[in-house]
Amino acid sequence: MRRIGIDVGGTNTDAVLLQDGRLVHAIKTPTTADVTGGIVTALDLLGRHPEVARGAIDGVVIGTTHFVNAVVQRRGLTRVGAIRIGLPTGASLPPFCDWPADLAVLARGAVFMLEGGHDYDGRPIMPFDEAGMRDAARQIRASGLSAVAIAAVFSPLDPSHEERARAILAEECPEASVTLSHRLGRIGLLERENAALLNAALADLARVTIAGFREAIQASHIAAPLYLTQNDGTVMSAETAMALPVMSFASSATNSMRGAAFLSGLADAMVVDVGGTSTDVGELRHGFPREANSVVEVGQVRTLFRMPDLLSIALGGGSIVAPAKADGAPLRVGPQSVGYRLTEEALVFGGATPTATDAAVAAGIVVIGDPTKAAGVPRETADAVLGMARGKLEDAIDRMKTEAGPVPLIAVGGGAFLVPDTLAGVSRVIRVPHGDCANAVGAAIAQVSGETDQVYREMTRQAAIAAATAQAIERAVAAGAERASLETVDVEDMPLAYLPGNALRVRVRVAGAMRGSAR
Amino acid sequence: MTTPITLDDIESLAVGAWILGTGGGGSPYLGLLNMRRLYAEGHRVQLMSPLDLADDDRVAVVSNMGAPLVGQERLADSRNIARAVEIQEEFSGEKFCAVMSLEIGGGNGIQPLMAAAHLGLPVVDADTMGRAYPEAQMTSVAVGGLQPYPCALYDPRGIEAVVTKVPSWKWMEGASRKICVEMGSIASTCKAPRTGAEIKEWGIHFTVSKAIGIGLRVREAQRRHEDPVAAILDEAQGKKLFRGKVVDVERRTTEGFLRGRAVIEGLDEDRGSRLEIAFQNEWVVAWRDGAPVAMSPDLICVLDTVSGNAAGTETIRYGMRVTVVALPAPPVFLTAKGLEHVGPRAFDYDLDFRSVFDP
Numbered sequence: 001m002r003r004i005g006i007d008v009g010g011t012n013t014d015a016v017l018l019q020d021g022r023l024v025h026a027i028k029t030p031t032t033a034d035v036t037g038g039i040v041t042a043l044d045l046l047g048r049h050p051e052v053a054r055g056a057i058d059g060v061v062i063g064t065t066h067f068v069n070a071v072v073q074r075r076g077l078t079r080v081g082a083i084r085i086g087l088p089t090g091a092s093l094p095p096f097c098d099w100p101a102d103l104a105v106l107a108r109g110a111v112f113m114l115e116g117g118h119d120y121d122g123r124p125i126m127p128f129d130e131a132g133m134r135d136a137a138r139q140i141r142a143s144g145l146s147a148v149a150i151a152a153v154f155s156p157l158d159p160s161h162e163e164r165a166r167a168i169l170a171e172e173c174p175e176a177s178v179t180l181s182h183r184l185g186r187i188g189l190l191e192r193e194n195a196a197l198l199n200a201a202l203a204d205l206a207r208v209t210i211a212g213f214r215e216a217i218q219a220s221h222i223a224a225p226l227y228l229t230q231n232d233g234t235v236m237s238a239e240t241a242m243a244l245p246v247m248s249f250a251s252s253a254t255n256s257m258r259g260a261a262f263l264s265g266l267a268d269a270m271v272v273d274v275g276g277t278s279t280d281v282g283e284l285r286h287g288f289p290r291e292a293n294s295v296v297e298v299g300q301v302r303t304l305f306r307m308p309d310l311l312s313i314a315l316g317g318g319s320i321v322a323p324a325k326a327d328g329a330p331l332r333v334g335p336q337s338v339g340y341r342l343t344e345e346a347l348v349f350g351g352a353t354p355t356a357t358d359a360a361v362a363a364g365i366v367v368i369g370d371p372t373k374a375a376g377v378p379r380e381t382a383d384a385v386l387g388m389a390r391g392k393l394e395d396a397i398d399r400m401k402t403e404a405g406p407v408p409l410i411a412v413g414g415g416a417f418l419v420p421d422t423l424a425g426v427s428r429v430i431r432v433p434h435g436d437c438a439n440a441v442g443a444a445i446a447q448v449s450g451e452t453d454q455v456y457r458e459m460t461r462q463a464a465i466a467a468a469t470a471q472a473i474e475r476a477v478a479a480g481a482e483r484a485s486l487e488t489v490d491v492e493d494m495p496l497a498y499l500p501g502n503a504l505r506v507r508v509r510v511a512g513a514m515r516g517s518a519r
Numbered sequence: 520m521t522t523p524i525t526l527d528d529i530e531s532l533a534v535g536a537w538i539l540g541t542g543g544g545g546s547p548y549l550g551l552l553n554m555r556r557l558y559a560e561g562h563r564v565q566l567m568s569p570l571d572l573a574d575d576d577r578v579a580v581v582s583n584m585g586a587p588l589v590g591q592e593r594l595a596d597s598r599n600i601a602r603a604v605e606i607q608e609e610f611s612g613e614k615f616c617a618v619m620s621l622e623i624g625g626g627n628g629i630q631p632l633m634a635a636a637h638l639g640l641p642v643v644d645a646d647t648m649g650r651a652y653p654e655a656q657m658t659s660v661a662v663g664g665l666q667p668y669p670c671a672l673y674d675p676r677g678i679e680a681v682v683t684k685v686p687s688w689k690w691m692e693g694a695s696r697k698i699c700v701e702m703g704s705i706a707s708t709c710k711a712p713r714t715g716a717e718i719k720e721w722g723i724h725f726t727v728s729k730a731i732g733i734g735l736r737v738r739e740a741q742r743r744h745e746d747p748v749a750a751i752l753d754e755a756q757g758k759k760l761f762r763g764k765v766v767d768v769e770r771r772t773t774e775g776f777l778r779g780r781a782v783i784e785g786l787d788e789d790r791g792s793r794l795e796i797a798f799q800n801e802w803v804v805a806w807r808d809g810a811p812v813a814m815s816p817d818l819i820c821v822l823d824t825v826s827g828n829a830a831g832t833e834t835i836r837y838g839m840r841v842t843v844v845a846l847p848a849p850p851v852f853l854t855a856k857g858l859e860h861v862g863p864r865a866f867d868y869d870l871d872f873r874s875v876f877d878p
Contacts, residue, residue, distance in 0.1 A: 088675040090594030093552055119703035120589050126676065153592045187833075189592045190549070291838055399744065461769065491837065495771045 001058050001514065004046065004222070005444025006039060007252060007437070008064040011276045011340040012414065013038035014440035015046045017057075023263075025049040026437040028414075030340065035066065035209055039216035047220065057224040059514075060217055061235055063255040063443040064228070066209055067202050067245045071299035074102060079109030080200040081145040081176075083136060084193065085161045086117035086153035089125060095151070095193055100300040107201040109145040112136040116161045117153030125153060128161045130168065137172035149200035151181035151193035157494070157505070177203040177243075184246065186492065191295065191304040198301060199246040206245035210238050227446070231307050232489055233258050233288060234449035234511045249298055250307035255442025257282050257289040257308060260410040262445050263432035269408040270397055270426070273438065274415035276318040277337035281396040282310045284410075288489075306490070313396050317415030318342040319356040321377075321385055331381065333359075333388045347373050356418055359385035366417040389418045398425055412438040449489070449511040450476025457503045465491060468508040476510050485512035521565035521641045526558045528731050529632065534828065535734030536628025538751060539726070539846075541818050542832040543777075543801035544625015544651030545583065545590040553597040553633055562636040567617060569645040569724050572715030577613055578643055579604045580660075580713055581630050582621035584672070584695065585705035586777045587800060588770075588833040590626060599675050599707040600630050601637035606671040607709040610681050619643040619718065621658065621710055623726040624651030624801070625831075630707075645722035649849035650818050653776055653800040655695060656688035657861045659851045660713065663721035667691040671709040674702040723849045729755070737827045747827025748842045751820075758875050760805065760813055761794040761843040762787050762824060768835055776800055781821070781835055783843065794843060796821070798832040803866045805843065813875050814863045816848035845875040 007014045008031060016026040027045040032038040039062075046052050070076040082095035095111050096104045114136065116128035140148060148169060152161040159182040166178050179199040185192030210228070217226055227235035229251040236247060253273075260271045267287040273280045283290045289308030296307050314335030322332040338345040338353055345351035347358040348369030354377060360366045362377035363386055401407060406427035411419040412435040421429050434441065452471045456464035469488060477483050490509040495502075524532075533547040540547075572578065581600050583590065608614055618631040618638070623646040631642045647658035661667065667688045672680045672695060680698050685691045691711075699706040713722075736754040740747035751757060763783040770779040778799050785792040794812075796805045802819035805812050813819050821830045824840045835841070852861050853874070863870040 086593070088677075090596060091675070092556065092596040092598065093549060093594045097556070098552055117592075120586065120592075121700075121703065123703075125593070125703065187588060187591050189594060493770075 002055060003058055003444045003514070004043070004060045005440040005442070006042060006060065006062045007255060007439035007443055008035060008039065008062060008066060009252065009275070009439065010065060010069055013042045014437040015042040016434070016437055016440040016444050017046060017052045018441070018444040023434055023441060024051050026434045026440065028437060034212065036212035036216045039213065040219050043216065043220035043222065057222050059224050059227055060222060061227045061229060061443040061446050062213055063251045063439055064248060065252040067206065068249040068298060070202060070205055071103070071198060071301070074106055074299070076205040077106045077201045078147045078204040079145055080107050080197055081109050081140040081148040082111045082197055083133070083148060083150045083165055084111070084113045085128065085150070085165060086125060086189070087113050087115045089117070089153060090189065093190065095197060098190065098302060099194070103299055103301065107197060110140065110143060118158045118161070120154060120157070122158060128164055130164070133165050133168045134172060137169045140169070140176065141173040146176055147200040147203040148176050149179045149181070149193070149196040151189060151196055153189055155180070155182035156186050156192070183244065185304050187494070188304055191302050194301050195246055195303045195305065198298065198303070199244060202245040206242050210242045214238065229255055229443050229446045231305060232449070232511065233442070234447045246305070249305060252439055253280055253282065253308050253310055254289055255446070256280070256412060256439045257284055257442065258287065258445060259438030259440070259442030260284070260412045260432070260435070261287045262441055263435060263438060264410045264430050266408060266410060266430065269410050269430070270401065271410045271412065272393060272397070272419055273413040274411070274418050275316045275413050276342055276415065277314070277316045277339050278312050279315045279393070279396070279413070279415070280310045280312050281400045282308050283400055309400070311396050311400050313392055315356070315389055315392050315418065317355065317357040317418065318346070321354040321356060321359055321381070323354070323381055331384050331388070333385050347376065356385060356389060356415070360417050386418070386420070390420050390423065393419060394424045397423065401425060411435065447511040448476055448479050448481035448514050449509055450474070450479060450481065451507070451509045453505070453507040455503050455505050459502070459504070461493060461504060464504050464506050465493060465508065468506040469510065472508045472510045476512060480514050481512040482515045486510045487512060520571055521567045524564045524566050524632065524642070526555065529554045529629070531731045531734030531738060532628060532727065533734065534737050535730035535732065536623055536625060537829040537831070538733055538737070538820055538822065539623050539628070539649070539730055539818065540625030540651040540829060540831065541801045541820055542798055542830070543587055543653065544622055544627050545587040546831055546834065547626045547629050549590070549595040550626045550629030550633060553595055554629060554636070557597060557633070557636045564632050564635045565641040566644050566727060567641040569643050569718050569722050572617070572643065572718055574714060574716035576616040576715035578713045578715065578718055579607060579615040579618045579634070580621050580647065580710040581618055581634050582627045582708055582710065583630050583705065584699050584708045587625070587831060588777055589703065589705040591833065593703065593705050595626060596675060597633035597637060599673055600634045603671050603673040603707040603709040604634050604638060606673060606679050606681065607669070607712060610669060610671060611712065615640060615712070617641045617643050619713070619722070620646040620727070622646055622648040622651045623730050624648065627651065628727070628730055642727065643718060643722070644727045645718060645724045646726045647721070647723060649723040649726050651801050652861060655692035657865065659723050659849065660717065660721050661688040662851055662854070662857050662860050665713070665717055665721060666711055668711050670695050670711060672698050672702065672706040673708070674706055678702055721851070723851065741826060748822055748824065748844065751822065751827060752844060755846045757844045757846040759842060759844050760875070761785065761789050761792070761807065763789055763794065763841065765835055765837055765839045765841060768837060777833055779832070783841060786840070796843070797868070799866055800832060802832065804863055804868050804870065811870055813845045814868070814870060814872060815866065816852035816857065816861045817875050818846035818848060820844050820846060847876050848874070
């Protein structure tokens with residue numbers, strides 16, 4: 001099997017080719033503003049390797065921080081028409097009610113609250129307000145909003161009101177892209193609605209970006225299906241990703257950790273990914289990142305996404321070094337960073353801004369750019385900068401560890417040279433070849449999943465979960481997964497008290513390795 | 520005499536009440552959002568000591584009743600609880616001087632503040648549970664044998680009900696629960712009105728301040744990157760029971776309650792052990808490797824190991840890393856009469872109560 005994995009980061013676009021579990025070639029190139037250009041360049045560079053050029057590609061898998069960055073940096077967002085179905089309940093807490101003001105002002109197009117939704121026992125709270133919905137749809141069309149998010153009370157139990165609302169929207173404004181909350185979350189109206197609102201706000205960006213990914217692959221003459229990776233380290237089709245961009249929110253971090261596991265051969269370890277601006281610290285358990293507990297904030301919005309538990313600290317290769325001042329102000333490293341301008345602004349690249357990279361070069365632990373240009377950084381300053389980096393890392397590792405004893409640590413990312421060879425609480429520091437492309441490797445090895453979500457009656461809970469698991473396995477195999485590698489990644493069951501016969505709604509998700517192609 | 524409750528106090532109250540909720544009572548987050556909104560609109564709420572109540576003062580005891588899971592979907596609206604108080608006033612023809620929480624634990628720790636903001640009344644620094652409990656007879660006022668009726672219930676669809684008379688607290692539980700289930704397993708309620716004298720004798724005092732205090736310590740620990748669980752144990756004189764990872768959660772909803780169990784596999788010094796906790800809206804009994812180690816009325820609190828925030832019976836899920844702690848029960852529940860109401864047998868567990876805090 002031959003898969004290309006691509007990571008489109010804020011600074012660099014990385015690409016790797018994996019063939020039958022072996023990393024053939026890896027390259028790194030700056031991300032471009034249009035995204036497409038960077039991918040075209042990356043694929044071009046990758047294709048120059050003789051082994052890459054030979055033979056067909058089974059799939060291109062892209063992981064990207066593009067969508068989550070858009071939320072965090074408040075850019076590229078579309079105004080959303082928010083439709084809440086559930087009056088007269090919840091009237092004092094309308095859509096966007098717990099959003100930070102600066103984000104709400106960019107994403108809130110219009111808010112409509114309508115009667116409808118369901119009770120826990122399956123009865124409608126109120127009959128769905130069809131006339132009100134039609135009126136809302138017309139107002140949405142008149143105001144030119146192109147993205148709509150719909151959330152109904154208890155829609156995970158009964159999605160019919162959300163679906164009816166979408167049907168009316170399709171009649172009145174067929175062009176609008178619509179997100180239904182039940183596709184993105186479980187019980188918890190506000191968090192599920194927030195996920196739907198974020199998703200709708202990314203609709204335009206997702207369309208343009210994923211079309212750009214496709215163009216780039218076509219321009220590179222690769223005839224292979226395009227996948228995007230999602231938060232749990234599995235792939236989704238480009239079509240699904242276009243409809244549900246929020247599912248990619250944490251994919252880059254997941255890929256980085258899964259890539260680190262693959263490259264090191266370790267399934268249980270701490271991982272530090274040192275980038276240009278920040279460092280993520282996480283923990284690998286059985287080859288997967290440990291997940292954060294329950295509520296996860298994205299750009300300060302509460303959601304219930306399952307995401308890796310990561311601690312981000314402001315330390316990276318581009319962190320700006322502010323030397324100690326005569327007035328007593330101490331030496332500082334970060335939080336400001338030159339970011340993607342590292343190759344222009346850092347001293348070793350002929351710039352005028354001392355960075356953590358310059359300190360590492362001056363200390364002689366790495367050779368980057370023109371080392372003579374780092375000569376202006378006094379040795380004591382360089383050592384102090386590295387000491388501070390060590391302190392920040394040790395503190396972050398300690399906070400993320402779940403066991404008391406020393407643990408192995410895999411250092412990846414372009415700034416991994418800032419990680420010293422010995423650290424408190426760490427048994428050994430593992431550096432891997434191509435560790436600076438761990439995200440792209442993680443994308444290339446992304447798994448295939450299968451999911452079922454259905455109601456079982458007159459069965460014990462165990463039997464219902466077993467039946468659901470068997471079906472999820474068949475779906476994953478049909479999607480290209482290797483049967484023996486499949487593992488259950490998520491089980492959720494919810495009793496439906498209103499249905500006769502001990503009705504239980506069971507959702508099971510399994511994931512495993514992609515089968516090798518027949519060739 | 521009253522003291523103003525600041526919005527920062529309410530932020531702390533939300534954290535502390537959720538911990539005292541022992542898994543139930545619903546997350547106070549939605550109540551907090553309502554209060555942020557009310558404070559932004561200029562409303563302010565005052566806190567008064569129960570000891571400052573005159574004997575004949577009338578106090579409205581409020582709570583949101585129902586399955587916590589339902590509260591995650593039918594979001595709290597501050598006007599509903601205020602309306603329940605008004606229904607009680609209309610029924611009795613008498614005005615209230617203050618509002619008080621039925622249960623400090625969970626979202627109900629904030630409910631009286633919402634009613635108070637709309638009605639312009641102070642909140643009494645007391646409740647009748649010192650935590651959260653699922654049923655109407657599981658209160659200090661029921662243990663005290665005080666009159667259980669009338670109880671007003673409100674549903675924002677315009678359904679208003681008053682249970683005018685019942686022979687016992689158990690019947691009040693049964694009758695009001697039926698109405699609550701009909702309303703969708705959620706109802707804003709104003710319980711039997713209490714006099715100042717009754718609150719002074721039977722109320723569990725200063726629990727609003729206690730919840731604010733616990734919440735403040737957790738928030739401070741989070742800010743300073745200190746261990747929030749240790750801060751809770753210190754602030755509330757608690758005891759750590761278990762640390763581990765959730766490996767199974769089973770839930771079923773019956774008659775308006777969320778019942779089930781959670782299984783936690785030990786980590787660190789608890790590695791190799793399993794803790795199983797049964798719940799009926801709240802955590803009721805915990806067994807370590809099959810042997811009961813904690814039970815109601817001791818408070819069993821399941822906390823996120825990292826943040827110290829409480830994990831609710833409706834939000835806990837597979838993979839969460841949690842620390843289980845016990846906090847001491849209000850003394851009124853440790854008497855023979857108290858244990859009849861809230862001991863393990865009140866939840867159908869054939870166990871003799873043994874406190875975690877017994878020497």
